Amino acid sequence: MAAKQNEKRKALIGKKLGMTQLWDESGVFVPVTVIDVGSNVVTQIKTATTDGYDSVQLAYGQIDPKKVTKAVKGHFEKAKVPPRRYLVEFQTKDVKEYKLGQELNIDQFDVGTIVDVSGTTKGKGFAGTMKRYNFAGVSSSHGAHRNHRKPGSIGACATPGRVFKGLRMSGRMGGLKKTIQNLVLFAKDNEKGYLLIKGAVPGGRGSIVVVKNAVKVA
16 A cells, blocks of 8 residues: 655665664564664755755764865755755655754654665675576486586577576676565664664665665555
């Protein structure tokens, strides 16, 4: 079931700290991912009249002002905020509810909210087809020779006489943007600015993730 078009879109940038376990009300251990949100700041607001679409740009993470270019420094000066390390833009029709320089924190989401979390998966380097795509491989019984972990045929001989694009083969694995949908915000730590989300999210410890309210509700 898709979310309603007039539903307010919310987003926060955070850093994945790792995973832990918590007890739920039924006494069951629940695996949760800890995300350090701290504070986000609104650095740009785009509207359909000036930019062709409505969106809000958020900034997160401290950075030495000396390491920022003049162009980027001027961008932050318009919002009257110090430079931040990460910028993320998300589309919303409620741009009027945001202001330049406005700070956002974990109060954006309530416990029990269904969220989508986007991040960059761990890079695994070069991998074969079995590891990369979970291929079953060839039989290891009699007469299989040394074909146990080979990918098999990748196309015909004469017609069409080439390998089609997109064929699942060996190559670079991981390091791609991925979104996990319909996760539950299990708990919050208001003092430290942590979101504790039930389940796993993409990326390793210290990676940047974006938490949004769910587009689809299962």
